[in-house]
Amino acid sequence: MSTRTARPARREDQAAITYREAVRESIRExxxxxxxxxxxxxxxxxxxxxxxVSLGLLEEFGPERIRDTPLSxxxxxxxxxxxxLGGMRPIVEIMTVNFSLLALDQILNNAATLLxxxxxxxxxxxxxxxxxxxxxxxxxxxxxxxxxWYAHIPGLxxxxxxxxxxxxxMLWPALEDPDPVLIFEHGSLYNTSGVLRPGPVxxxxxxxRRSGRDITLIAYGGTLHKAMxxxxxxxxxxxxxxxxxxxxxxxxxxxxxxxxxxxxxRAVIVDEGWRSGSxxxxxxARIVEHAFYELDAPVERVCTAEVxxxxxxxxxxxxxxxxxxxxxxxRRVIAS
Amino acid sequence: MPSLGADxxxxxxxxxxxxxxxxIGRGEPIALIDTDKAVIxxxxxxxxxxxxxxxxxxxxxxxxxxxxxIGDGRQAAPSVQEGPTPEPPSAETPEASAVExxxxxxxxxPTPEPPAAEAPEPPAAExxxxxxxxxxxxxxxxxxxxxxxxxxxxxPAPPVTSPLVRHLAEERHVDLAALHGTGPGGRITRSDVEHxxxxxxxxxxxxxxxxxxxxxxxxxDVPGTGRTGAIRADDVRRAASRxxxxxxxxxxxxRAMPEKSAKAAPDRxxxxxxxxxxxxxxxxxxxxxxxxxxxxxxxxxxxYLATTVDMSTALAWLRERNRDLPVARRLLPAALLLKASxxxxxxxxxxxxxxxxxxxxxxRAVHLGVAVSLKGxxxxxxxxxxxxxxxxxxxxxxxxxxxxxxxAGRLRxxxxxxxxxxxxxxxxxxxxxxxxxxYPPQVALVGFGKIVDRPWAVDGLLGVRPLVEVTxxxxxxxxxxxxxxxxxxxxxxxxxxxxxx
Numbered sequence: 001m002s003t004r005t006a007r008p009a010r011r012e013d014q015a016a017i018t019y020r021e022a023v024r025e026s027i028r029e030x031x032x033x034x035x036x037x038x039x040x041x042x043x044x045x046x047x048x049x050x051x052x053v054s055l056g057l058l059e060e061f062g063p064e065r066i067r068d069t070p071l072s073x074x075x076x077x078x079x080x081x082x083x084x085l086g087g088m089r090p091i092v093e094i095m096t097v098n099f100s101l102l103a104l105d106q107i108l109n110n111a112a113t114l115l116x117x118x119x120x121x122x123x124x125x126x127x128x129x130x131x132x133x134x135x136x137x138x139x140x141x142x143x144x145x146x147x148x149w150y151a152h153i154p155g156l157x158x159x160x161x162x163x164x165x166x167x168x169x170m171l172w173p174a175l176e177d178p179d180p181v182l183i184f185e186h187g188s189l190y191n192t193s194g195v196l197r198p199g200p201v202x203x204x205x206x207x208x209r210r211s212g213r214d215i216t217l218i219a220y221g222g223t224l225h226k227a228m229x230x231x232x233x234x235x236x237x238x239x240x241x242x243x244x245x246x247x248x249x250x251x252x253x254x255x256x257x258x259x260x261x262x263x264x265x266r267a268v269i270v271d272e273g274w275r276s277g278s279x280x281x282x283x284x285a286r287i288v289e290h291a292f293y294e295l296d297a298p299v300e301r302v303c304t305a306e307v308x309x310x311x312x313x314x315x316x317x318x319x320x321x322x323x324x325x326x327x328x329x330x331r332r333v334i335a336s
Numbered sequence: 337m338p339s340l341g342a343d344x345x346x347x348x349x350x351x352x353x354x355x356x357x358x359x360i361g362r363g364e365p366i367a368l369i370d371t372d373k374a375v376i377x378x379x380x381x382x383x384x385x386x387x388x389x390x391x392x393x394x395x396x397x398x399x400x401x402x403x404x405x406i407g408d409g410r411q412a413a414p415s416v417q418e419g420p421t422p423e424p425p426s427a428e429t430p431e432a433s434a435v436e437x438x439x440x441x442x443x444x445x446p447t448p449e450p451p452a453a454e455a456p457e458p459p460a461a462e463x464x465x466x467x468x469x470x471x472x473x474x475x476x477x478x479x480x481x482x483x484x485x486x487x488x489x490x491x492p493a494p495p496v497t498s499p500l501v502r503h504l505a506e507e508r509h510v511d512l513a514a515l516h517g518t519g520p521g522g523r524i525t526r527s528d529v530e531h532x533x534x535x536x537x538x539x540x541x542x543x544x545x546x547x548x549x550x551x552x553x554x555x556x557d558v559p560g561t562g563r564t565g566a567i568r569a570d571d572v573r574r575a576a577s578r579x580x581x582x583x584x585x586x587x588x589x590x591r592a593m594p595e596k597s598a599k600a601a602p603d604r605x606x607x608x609x610x611x612x613x614x615x616x617x618x619x620x621x622x623x624x625x626x627x628x629x630x631x632x633x634x635x636x637x638x639x640y641l642a643t644t645v646d647m648s649t650a651l652a653w654l655r656e657r658n659r660d661l662p663v664a665r666r667l668l669p670a671a672l673l674l675k676a677s678x679x680x681x682x683x684x685x686x687x688x689x690x691x692x693x694x695x696x697x698x699x700r701a702v703h704l705g706v707a708v709s710l711k712g713x714x715x716x717x718x719x720x721x722x723x724x725x726x727x728x729x730x731x732x733x734x735x736x737x738x739x740x741x742x743x744a745g746r747l748r749x750x751x752x753x754x755x756x757x758x759x760x761x762x763x764x765x766x767x768x769x770x771x772x773x774x775y776p777p778q779v780a781l782v783g784f785g786k787i788v789d790r791p792w793a794v795d796g797l798l799g800v801r802p803l804v805e806v807t808x809x810x811x812x813x814x815x816x817x818x819x820x821x822x823x824x825x826x827x828x829x830x831x832x833x834x835x836x837x
Contacts, residue, residue, distance in 0.1 A: 265543050265569060296543040296569045297562070336563040 020190040022168035023053050023129075027091065030175055031061055034089055037175060040067035040076055041093030050095050051131055051190055077103035077128065081110050084126040089175050094130040096138075097146045097184065111180040112155030123178040127171065133186040133222040133272055134320055140308035143316075145272040147184040147221070148279035151249040157181040158249040159203055162224035164194050166247060169201035177203070184249075186222030186272075206253045208260070212240030215330050216260040218283055219270040220246035223321055227270050230326035239334060249279060254286040261287055265296035266333045270321050275303035297336045300329040337391075337401045338378060340371045340752045343627040347371050348396040349403065355509075358386045360406070367403065372620035373716055375745045376752055384408055393509070497524045504529045540567035551576040552615055621714040632776050636691075637812040640771055643824045645831050646794075647787050647802040653834040669787060670761055671732040673804070675837045677782045678702045678723035678731075680826035681757050686815045687780040687808075687823050688756045696779065696814045701725070705755030705775065706735065708742040717775055718747050719755035728837060763787060763804070772809040779811035780823070804831075 017025075030037045039054060045068040048055030058066040069076035073094055080092040094100045100107070107128070114122045134143035151158045157177060161167045167185070174181035181203070209224065210231050219227035224245050231241040242260045246252070261267050267287055271280035280301045287299055305319040337347050350368040354360055365377040366386070384406040391403050497505075497512060501524055505512045510532045517524035538555045540548070544567045548555050551572060558575040560567035650672050658666040681688040681702045689698040704723035708716050718741075720726070720734050741747055758775050763786035770783025785805040792801040806827055810820045830837060 293542050293546040296541040332563075336566065336568075 015195070016193045017164060017196050018191055018193040019164055019167045019185075020051065020053055022164045022196060023171070023185060023190075024055070024057070026168050026171035027054065027057065028060070030089075030091070030172055031057075031065060033172070034175070036087065036089040037091065038065040038067065038083075038088065039091045039093065040069050040080065042069055042071055042076075042095050044068060044093050049093065051185075051187065053185075053190070054093070073099050073103035074106055077106040078110070080126050080128070081106060081114075081124055084124045084180075085114075085122060090126055091171070091175070092126065092128045094128060096142045096187075097130050097132040098141050098144055100128075100130050100146070107150070107156070107180070107182075108153055112153050115155065115179060124180045125175070125178050126180045127174045127183065128180070129171075129183045129185060131187045132184040133188060134304075134309040134316060135188040135222065137311060137313055137316060138187070139311040143309035145222075145304065147182075147249055148271070148273040148282075150182055150184075151252070151279055151282075153250070155179065156250060157203065159183045160221035160247060160249055161185065162189065162219075162221050162245055162247070163209075164192075164196045165199070166201055168196055169199070170203055173201070173203045184221060188222050192225070204248060204251075204253060206247050206256045207245045208242060208256060209245045210241065210243035212242045212264065214239045214241060214264055215266040215268065215333060216242040216244060216257070216264045217268050217270060217326065217330065218244045218246065218257060220249065220279075221272070223270040223272050226321060226323050227326060229323045230270075230330065233323065233327050234330055237331075239330065241330065246279075246283075252282065252286070254283075254290065257283065257287060258290045261291045262294045265294055266330075267295075267299045268326065268329045268333055269299065269301045270326055271301065271303050272321060273303060274306045275301055276306065278303060297333045300333050302326050302329050337369070337397050337399050337403055338749065339399045340369065340376050340378075340749055341373060341624070341628075343624060343631065344371050344399055346396055346398045349391050349393050350375055351393055352389055352509075353377075354386050354404075355506075356386050356388055360384065360386060370617075371752070372617065372624045373714075374718075374742070374747045374752065376747055376749050378403075378749055380406065382406060498526075501526055501529055508532070538567055539565060540572075541569065543569045544572045547572045547576075550615055552619075618712060618714070621710075625715060628775060629773050632773050636774050636776060636779075638774060638809050639812045639817055639820065640807060640809050641817060641820045641824055642769065642805060642807040643828060645804050645806055645828045646792060647804050647831060650831045650834040651787070651802055665729065667728055667732050670763075670784075671728055671735065672831065672834060672837055673761060673784050674704060674706065674720070674723060674735065674759055675726070675728060675731055676827050676830040677757070677759050678704045678720075678726075679830055679837070680823050681780075682724040683826045684819060684823040686819050687810060689779060689814075690756070690777040691779050691811055691814050692777050699756030701756070703754045703756045705758030705778070706738060707758060707760035708739050711743055716742050716747070717755060717758045717760075718742055718751040719753075721750070721754070757782065759784070769805045770807050772807065774809055774811055779814040780820075781809045782823075782827075783807040783809070 027039060031039075039057065041049075043050050044054045045058040045063060045066045047068075048058075054066060069079075077092055077094070077100075080090040083090045094103065111124045111126055111128075114124055132147055133145050136143075147158060147160060150156060157174070157179065159166075159170050159174060159181060161170050161183065167189070170183060174183060210228060212231065212235075215234070217227040217231055224243070227243050231243050234241050242264055244256055244260060257267075267284075269280040269283050271278055271283075273279055275281070280303055284299045284301060287295070302321040302325050304321060307319055310316050310319055340347065348370040350370050352367050354364075354366045360366060360380050360383060362381065362383045363379050366380050367378045369376050369378050385408065387405040387407040389404045391397050391401065397403075502512070504510070504526060505515075505524075508529065510529050512524055512529075515524050515528050515532055516522075518528055519525040538558070539560065540555055540558075541562070544558075545555065547553070547569050548558070548567075553572050553576050555567055555572075558567050558571050559565075561571055562568045647669070651669065654667055654669060654672065661667075681704070685698050686696070688702055689696055691697075701722050702724040703719040703721050705717040705719050708718065710716060718738055720731065720738055723731060723734075726734060738747075738751070755775070755778065757778055757780050758772075759782045760770055760772055761784040762770050763784055766786050768785045768788070770785060772781035772783045774781045783806070785807075787802050787804045789800050790803045791798055792803060793799075794801065806824060808820050808824055810823075
């Protein structure tokens with residue numbers, strides 16, 4: 001946990017900022033811009049958030065707008081839906097995606113569905129933020145990557161900010177969206193830091209994070225940086241990779257993927273979800289549907305081993321997609 | 337193989353519409369022939385019974401090659417099992433029967449002794465080529481073979497197959513008895529039939545497959561360098577550059593089109609649907625057009641005439657007429673232009689016909705060739721038969737039908753060969769004046785530009801009238817400018833009296 005953030009950094013444009021601070025800044029900005037915005041969740045107030053994202057916000061905005069909730073995901077997500085129906089713009093924080101399953105009924109059967117079932121009368125302008133992913137020895141009940149499941153549900157917009165800019169910029173357009181938006185923050189990203197390039201970001205398109213011509217690496221969230229590292233390593237061997245950051249997992253923007261694969265003719269998908277029935281499977285299917293005659297090799301996927309995420313560090317590392325595995329997959333595709 | 341166009345040198349039998357034993361009438365379509373410009377139904381010149389098919393579907397043969405034998409039907413039914421054979425009969429050997437003369441063979445008495453079982457080739461000129469999928473029981477118990485001197489060994493048990501497989505095999509002339517079944521218990525499956533006679537499909541990436549098609553590379557000749565020998569895009573590119581001017585070892589496929597490859601890559605739209613031989617066909621059509629047009633410009637001394645026709649009367653008449661008609665039956669101005677051309681050609685018969693052997697041969701009727709541009713590029717000018725005698729409605733319907741079938745590649749033989757004068761209408765494209773090239777051996781080509789409103793002097797006053805530029809390209813060997821001007825005057829007069837059309 002960060003210790004240096006008793007007070008959030010004020011606008012020091014050239015100073016390094018962490019992903020955590022970027023998310024916090026986005027919440028602060030939203031609270032200032034729109035008084036209907038409030039944050040609620042487990043330990044978001046007095047404790048400053050389980051991942052210290054909301055540290056200092058209770059002092060700044062008071063307990064009316066930074067609300068600690070009981071340990072019942074179903075109840076407080078349901079309350080968020082009610083508040084959104086009532087005209088508020090709630091940001092609901094769920095500690096991890098594993099716990100969000102307790103609120104899945106509210107998310108799927110109410111938030112994602114009411115607009116449809118009310119014949120278009122009831123929008124749910126709700127934003128749910130949650131932590132996803134492994135890599136911090138938090139064991140199987142806190143470490144899974146289930147955003148692919150949510151990306152299956154019509155009626156939701158699913159975001160996966162992997163960069164400081166997206167961590168800083170995605171919240172506001174998400175709040176402006178009249179329908180429910182889920183933001184998945186990968187736990188390993190909170191401490192990453194860098195210089196933020198300020199400016200608005202969109203929440204509809206995927207992004208090209210690196211340009212190459214030999215192969216397309218497709219990643220999002222916690223795997224983007226691994227894919228970028230793999231691309232660097234490949235470049236040292238003379239293989240130039242396109243790296244695509246999906247950013248928006250639903251509705252999936254496949255135009256960039258198709259455009260890129262049309263140039264490179266090869267693709268590797270990196271996904272921290274389990275392989276079977278995963279988002280990586282969906283991306284692979286889109287490639288085959290839209291760029292079959294551009295493919296010069298089978299699509300490869302680097303995914304998490306199909307086991308509950310282990311606690312032991314070496315086992316956890318072995319279970320997750322890692323840079324050497326991505327490089328190896330890319331080389332296989334190039335050679336095949 | 338009939339000649340289905342002035343410059344046709346060879347053709348490919350795409351599909352047989354009849355099989356040995358079928359009784360056919362004169363004028364009945366018997367086969368589909370690909371002439372590089374279109375797929376044409378070939379009609380029989382006489383009635384009779386198909387005794388043998390001499391050219392297998394898929395083969396390309398020069399014009400003049402006998403395609404099939406037509407007999408009077410009193411001969412042996414060809415589907416009789418030929419001699420007792422201990423092993424499954426070998427696949428048909430069309431070469432053996434191809435040596436038969438095209439003349440009708442007389443076979444009152446069949447061959448006295450059954451051919452030796454060891455000799456796979458039946459004695460030429462005696463036994464008609466057996467139908468490939470020999471049914472175990474002859475359809476009609478014809479006394480073909482005299483009584484065998486040796487007792488017939490048991491008829492081999494028919495292979496166990498499904499109706500679908502038998503149907504497919506018959507359609508594709510595949511001998512089921514010669515097939516090795518890969519299904520349970522050696523059963524012949526659908527894919528066994530589909531792959532019969534075909535080399536196994538080489539392993540290649542989708543991109544490589546597409547490139548091979550675009551570049552005209554035969555995958556069978558490309559060594560694969562991928563894992564487990566898969567052919568990849570680079571392998572195809574290498575093969576294409578090696579081939580350069582490709583050898584015609586695989587005449588059906590190996591036509592490199594390097595200039596096309598660069599453009600083909602970004603095109604994602606039509607790739608899945610393009611047929612394998614699309615590139616080859618495209619090139620072949622271009623070559624056919626090139627031959628005809630080069631011959632035209634080489635041999636025909638063209639003269640060109642043009643006139644401007646005021647279309648206001650015609651269009652007003654057309655509007656009036658169309659007003660009461662449902663949309664589907666309305667006439668387009670093109671129908672008037674075509675009809676006027678056809679009537680003018682009848683009025684000036686010297687322009688309606690062919691220049692053959694240093695003399696003009698007039699056409700018996702006006703079969704109006706209509707230039708139709710094809711979607712994938714290229715051009716074809718099939719005939720609208722008896723256009724001068726068609727009522728406008730019928731002409732319009734005929735035109736629609738002709739255009740649709742041209743683009744679908746389904747034209748009839750007569751339409752390809754019998755046009756007596758051709759009309760090209762580029763008005764749709766916004767062209768003002770057409771200077772046409774005559775399609776030999778015809779002697780004239782009529783061109784229409786776009787109908788546009790222009791200033792026009794009428795009765796000493798300046799008015800704005802819809803005008804069309806009508807041009808005539810004509811063969812100076814056959815006619816002179818005076819004849820041509822009579823034709824254009826006639827077109828002008830007819831278009832100013834649309835009620836006569």
